[in-house]
Amino acid sequence: MHSKSIVELNDGLKKGEFSSVELTQHYLQRIKKLDSKLNAFITVCDDSALEQAKQADQRIKAGQSSLLTGIPYAHKDIFCTDGIKTSCGSKMLDSFTAPYDAYVTELLKKDGAVMLGKTNMDEFAMGSSSETSFYGPVRNPWNTACVPGGSSGGSAAAVAANLAPLATGTDTGGSIRQPAALCGITGIKPTYGRVSRYGMIAFASSLDQGGPFARSAEDAAYLLQVMSGFDQRDSTCVDKPVPDYTKSLGDSISGLTIGVPNEYFSDGLDTGVAQSIEQAIKVYEKLGAKIKKITLPNTNLSVPAYYVVAPAECSSNLSRYDGVRFGHRCDDPENLEDLYERSRGEGFGDEVKRRIMLGTYVLSAGYYDAYYLKAQKVRRLISNDFKAAFSDVDVIMGPTTPEVAFKLGEKTADPVTMYLSDIFTIAVNLAGLPGLSIPAGMVNDLPVGLQIIGDYFSEAKLLNVAHQFQQETDWHKQSPKAFS
């Protein structure tokens, strides 16, 4: 059952081969049996999932099903879920039950999707390995000694291990694409403004964007379809019609121009990963695409600029956790200052504190111009690089990550090395562009991700370009043995 695509699942549900309750039970049982090896879930919602499945079955019987009616999914614990714990991977929100649904949650509910549970993640989505969670690290289903990537590692691991056919994630600097790459699945970060951020706990608001994880581009198209759309409660959400993402999946890509940036094949890139990406690009050539070498000259500035902009926004966003209105509150505070200091000191983990300090510093009087303003200017240069590139090419391709999944603990002592895991993904967020990652090879029995970047609102094209590759190759069909 768990190897079926969304099309097959929808078909089976409609024909009555199995019910949504049966499907949901199947996944809940797998989670019960296997998740202790991965720690992909923070909360499993047995009762509410079965209730949603029952309702979905009635809807299907009445002939009123929609795209994901009765289909189970795992929800990153950064999305607010009415009446269900929403922790964002932090002790700060360990006892927080959201009093409302995020817009994405609302859309999935309306469509009749079944939420299996909330997935583990780096605390407040800060990280590239899913090791900073208050609930312990997530493990990679391909090798449980390795990280699944982050911050949406729980969602990626859940889909890779067939504990859910679909999952949601968020991507501020790579948190959908990087774990998708390391776990061997498909993940897409949409254009900034495509998916509403309402009720999605804020990390760096000008970069955060929700998106789907799935085993294939086709499956991802279904979830993105449901997640996308205008919402006036997010002032940066763009009021633009959502195309039918599944409709363009059969389009020919003959004549497509693929830009391959020199900067993405530089020193730090693992040779095995480089070879896999070169092979993948050859598949596209076979499909009739033209390859063009391009340059994105400011690529090396993206990580430094990001680590000014993202912490700046995070220090402002996370100031709301004061131990008064919500969040962890320390015991017996002596006065207001003691309440703030101890509540925040106890509630936040080390990485979050590091970012808050960095962000407060770069925004402080006297340093603002030197750091924050400068970083914003660099951000413009990075956007301009992409703008110039897209006047010549249709999509840009390269590796999603410089190497395959690394061992747990390998990079935790050195934050800068950890930050460099996102060297190929961060520029996309700074420019607000869409990007996706698909599995495109194996190195040391661990998956390699191919990144495909498109111009603004080109999600339909990206999904089709990925789909065409998946018609030719079967990397996306491989599953880790222990979870297949």
Ligand code: GLN
């Ligand atoms: N790894 C990056 C960071 O630590 C990006 C995280 C993300 O995309 N949420 O900030």
